[in-house]
Amino acid sequence: DGGITQSPKYLFRKEGQNVTLSCEQNLNHDAMYWYRQDPGQGLRLIYYSQIVNDFQKGDIAEGYSVSREKKESFPLTVTSAQKNPTAFYLCASSIAQRGETQYFGPGTRLLVL
Amino acid sequence: SQQGEEDPQALSIQEGENATMNCSYKTSINNLQWYRQNSGRGLVHLILIRSNEREKHSGRLRVTLDTSKKSSSLLITASRAADTASYFCAWEGRGNNRKLIWGLGTSLAVNP
Numbered sequence: 600d601g602g603i604t605q606s607p608k609y610l611f612r613k614e615g616q617n618v619t620l621s622c623e624q625n626l627n628h629d630a631m632y633w634y635r636q637d638p639g640q641g642l643r644l645i646y647y648s649q650i651v652n653d654f655q656k657g658d659i660a661e662g663y664s665v666s667r668e669k670k671e672s673f674p675l676t677v678t679s680a681q682k683n684p685t686a687f688y689l690c691a692s693s694i695a696q697r698g699e700t701q702y703f704g705p706g707t708r709l710l711v712l
Numbered sequence: 713s714q715q716g717e718e719d720p721q722a723l724s725i726q727e728g729e730n731a732t733m734n735c736s737y738k739t740s741i742n743n744l745q746w747y748r749q750n751s752g753r754g755l756v757h758l759i760l761i762r763s764n765e766r767e768k769h770s771g772r773l774r775v776t777l778d779t780s781k782k783s784s785s786l787l788i789t790a791s792r793a794a795d796t797a798s799y800f801c802a803w804e805g806r807g808n809n810r811k812l813i814w815g816l817g818t819s820l821a822v823n824p
Contacts, residue, residue: 641800641814689754700745701812703754
């Protein structure tokens, strides 16, 4: 089955800790995205990548970092610099970055202890 | 804010009724898309309408686009309880920045 997976489903972060959210796709898509969703809100773009070994900041990149070493994988690290990390994080992919249909993973809910 | 608006914010209807959601955006666009999100889940793509199209259908879904008013609407006909979800519009702006910009969503409750 082709698709996009995220893990874990729930993640707990302690004060001052960095945590990494996993995103993997086997759709052979070039572009991948990380979004943050807060309650009752739309999606806000954190980072996106159009091709392996390249990525760009989105609208709310501060306190986050990413890597794109493989086409299939786009992990997101929430650093201790992100002071309000509690949110629902969604990973998506698309064939190209040009506003094409995006396919979403099931999401990771990050909670702060 | 680049984000447009969706209205209503919340909609509650009975099974069998039609549901209409509206989306307004602020820039010239290449296309506009509608997505559905069930509670606590990822988003699922429903339909894409390009800027040179005025109406598109997919099953019980009908989407219209009025570029002169910078608005779009999503109509779900003969609604079912399984249609209960949040619905988001997203658009690709023209120019060098071709990221999708997202609306704030409409929460639809279809009561059996």
